[in-house]
Amino acid sequence: MRSLSFLLTRRWLLFALTVVLLTALAWRLGLWQFHRLEDRKATNAIVERNVSAEPVPAADVLEVGAPAGAGEEWKRVTAVGEYNPADTVVVRYQTREGEAGVDVVVPLRTAEGPVLLVDRGWMAASNRAADVADVPPPPAGRVTVTGWVRLDGSGSSTRVSDQSVRSISSTAIGDALDLEVYGGFIDLDTEDPAPADALEKAELPDLSNGPHFFYGLQWWFFGVLAVFGFFYLLYDEWRGPGRTTGRTQRWLQGAEHPAVDREHDAVDKA
Known part of the structure; x- marks a missing residue:
């Protein structure tokens, strides 16, 4: 058997340092995934509570000129007003189960005065051919809507062009249509009276814990594997050149x- 003096050679010292760094990195990445898991659980708890709560007036949750807060997302709100179909905005590239389609956003002039943007739902359509004229009209006259608060999108995808966007932003749509709007928008749940042709309702969020737990274990397994590999090679060398x-x-x-x-x-x- 050999002594362990070979561990003091440059090659083994560099090898040991590499293993230590890889193990530390795997440990940190594993912790990061478990922290993400805890954050997701906390977010899911807020969403689950908001989704199942009784609806409150939209004016109690949303403000004109101010973005909706993260804690307000998926709260159920209700509003009374009249739709303005002429200002309908089509949201392109909204695929469901592999089928191309669009979401339909219609401004609702509320009884309080400001406009509430309502994503009335999804319809199958070609992303390139969808047009406001193809959209089934909303109920006429006074309408009571109930829906879930959603946060505005951001970036270039919110730019309004020919009454179509790729992501909804109350600020961008309000500016493009010259409307005084509440910050954020709602995904429609119900409207009274009901429309002649209803759109498919918005999909509720996925409340699963996601893959973070298994990703965390995977990173820790990589760290253990690196340590095991180091000691295996160490033992292989220690047995002697023969x-x-x-x-x-x-x-x-x-x-x-x-x-x-x-x-x-x-x-x-x-």
């Missing part, structure tokens, strides 16, 4: 060229 596998010994000696590996493999087999 018992060290040819490829491990060549790695320790720095042999890296494929031709050299093939030559030594032939010697090993002989």
Whole structure:
């Protein structure tokens, strides 16, 4: 048996340092995934509470000129007013179960005065051919709507062009249509009276915990694997040159060229 003095060589010291760094990184990434899991559980608890709560007036939750808060998302609200179909905005590239379609946003002039943007639902349509004229009209006259508060999108996808967008922003739509709007918008749940042709309702959020738990375990497994590999190679070297596998010994000696590996493999087999 050999002594462990070989651990003080440059190659082994660098190898040990690499394993320590990889293990520390795997540990941190695992913790990050578990922190994300806790954050998701907290968010899901808020969403679940908001989704199942009794609806409150939209004016009690949303403000004109101010974005909806993250804690308000998925709260159920209700409003009374009249739709303005002429200002309908189509939200493109809203695929469901592999089928192309669009969401339909119609401004609702509330009894309080400001406009509430209502995503009335989804309809199958070609993303390129969908047009406001193709959309089934909302109920005429005074309407009572109930829906879930959603936060505004951001970035270039919210730019309004020919009454169509890729992501809903109350600020962008309000500016484009010259409307005084509440911050945020709602996904429609019910409207009274009911329309002649109803759209498909918005999909509620996924309240599962996601893959974070298994991702965290996976990162920790990688860390354990790195440590195991280090001690396996250490043991293989400690057994002595006469018992060290040819490829491990060549790695320790720095042999890296494929031709050299093939030559030594032939010697090993002989």
